[in-house]
Amino acid sequence: MKFKIHRYIPFQKTNHKIAITHLTSNVKQVIVAMLSVTFGISMYVFMNGFMKGVNDTQTGLAFSTLSHVRIYNDLPEDNSNLLSRYVNNDVAVNIRNPKVIQYTEGIKNSEKIINQLKNYSEIDAVTPQVNINVFFRNGSIKVNGMLSGIDVENEDLLFQTSDYMVDGDWHELNHRNDGIILGQGLAKKLSLKVNDNIIVSTADGATRNYKIIGILATTLASVDNSKAYIKIGTARQILSKNMGYVTDIQINIKDFNTATKIAEEINPITNYKVEPWQEANGQLDAANALRNIIAVAVSLTILLVAGFGIYNIMNMSVNEKIREIAILKAMGFDGKDIVEIFLEQSIIIGILGGLVGMVFGYIISSIVDNIPFKIATLDSLPMEFQTVDYVMAFVFGVITTFVAGYLPARKASQVDPVEIIRG
């Protein structure tokens, strides 16, 4: 037993000692190999951090007018054959006097739903809306658009609407039943400014007169060109609806990336459509995914190049040390020992290069994060610092060095000692 214990431990240690001696007597080569890993890993960290920053900025801009999850009444799409729900195709039916019946629009029991939503810890804010398609009129100018009846404070919680005010005060809307806030583009089209009056008429013929108490400009011109806000109660009055009637419930959650999952979780509490932002805005999601693919492709390519660097250097090292390999084998070191000796060198290079690479990646990212870039809401280039990028970069880096180091190590293990020693 004693024999066995002795046998195992020094065996590992001896290969380790040889690997370390090789490394420390070739510091220059080791540093070059390490730098190629360092470069690969720092680029991986930087690329992914930058892409995530760009994605988040892009999505963040979109979320100034878009909520993470939206609940609304999704009218049946295809009403051409209602019978198909109740009878099979092979049943002959005879329909007389078909008529289009009216569906209930909007959400009736909104308070109940909103109260239930408050139980979810992932949910940050909820706001009800009554959205109406209307004509805005000023004298003879007529513009088609959207009148949004909103809960002033909750709307602000979700969309930071008050931040986008260019004239007037958002919260003033609380105290003004006849007050309206216009998008900047809409106000311009109608040649209106604060304190002017505006006429709004619905498709059903209801007409109201409001006083403009503010102008706002979000990051989306298309919204600013067609949208106006009034209190939700006022909007219900136009439609002659009861308290509790809303057309949309907008929800923001803590992490917008989990919207799909949370939408699924809250789906059972209501019969209405629960729609995560990814579903409603496929293009945003697709753009994010594409940018992520680019980031991963570029960084993996860089890692691959780093892998070739290590492969080359280790190959050179094996060729240089071919006589020593032959001696080791002559003394009784077997193929597995030789693989261990050279693979350990690659892995140490990979780990050292990886650690330095993470530090460099952080430094490069910090520098880029501070480069001024004044467009839209940005002050500097966007950058996200995520632990997962560092972990992934390190893992990929070590895997790359492992593979790149294994091939030369295997070659070393196949050296025929006699051929070398014979000269």
Place this chain on the structure above:
Amino acid sequence: MKDLALSAKSIEKYFHQPQTFQVLKNINFEVKKGEFLALVGKSGSGKSTLLYVLSTMDTDYSGKLEINGSPVTGKTQNELAAFRNAHIGFVFQFHYLLPEFTAIDNVMLPALKLGNKPKEEIREKALANLDLLGLKPQAEKQANKLSGGQQQRVAIARALINEPAIIMGDEPTGNLDSKNTKIVFDIFKELAAERGQTIISVTHDDEFAANCDRVIELSDGELV
């Protein structure tokens, strides 16, 4: 049978580059345990080639080889590596050391690899071996900083470290002056006589050969 250290039966070997030519022809001989054997012959007669076959490093031959009573012909490379480590000490013609390691580390490596003694014991043994060969002051020097003769003696100290059953030397004293040749010869003689270790040594030194237990001569790949 039991006291045989090595038995070679019908060993034949060919080289195919640049053209096919038979380097070893029907070699048959036996070496007893504790025997000190000299292998002589003209340059190019196949002495080194035979020694590589006997040392188990070269497996590209036909015939049958037994060492310490166990057949080694047909074993895998990894089995042979472990076998060499435990049972064979080899001194190369060109005294190959690991240049980046110190003299004592070079000597210790085969024992560390074998791993059946604690490191401290191995170190003491290695130092004693170096001392035997007059190299104690050079123990901590890097191998590539030593002279040719010193390197050859380190290689001999290394071949002895695991107390192998057979020590093979390919002109182990080729680089040594007469004083050190005498030291090495006396060490070999003592190992054979007192510890029963078997020595097979290629030599060009007539005096060296004359004092061995037995001399075998190779001529154009045949034993004479």
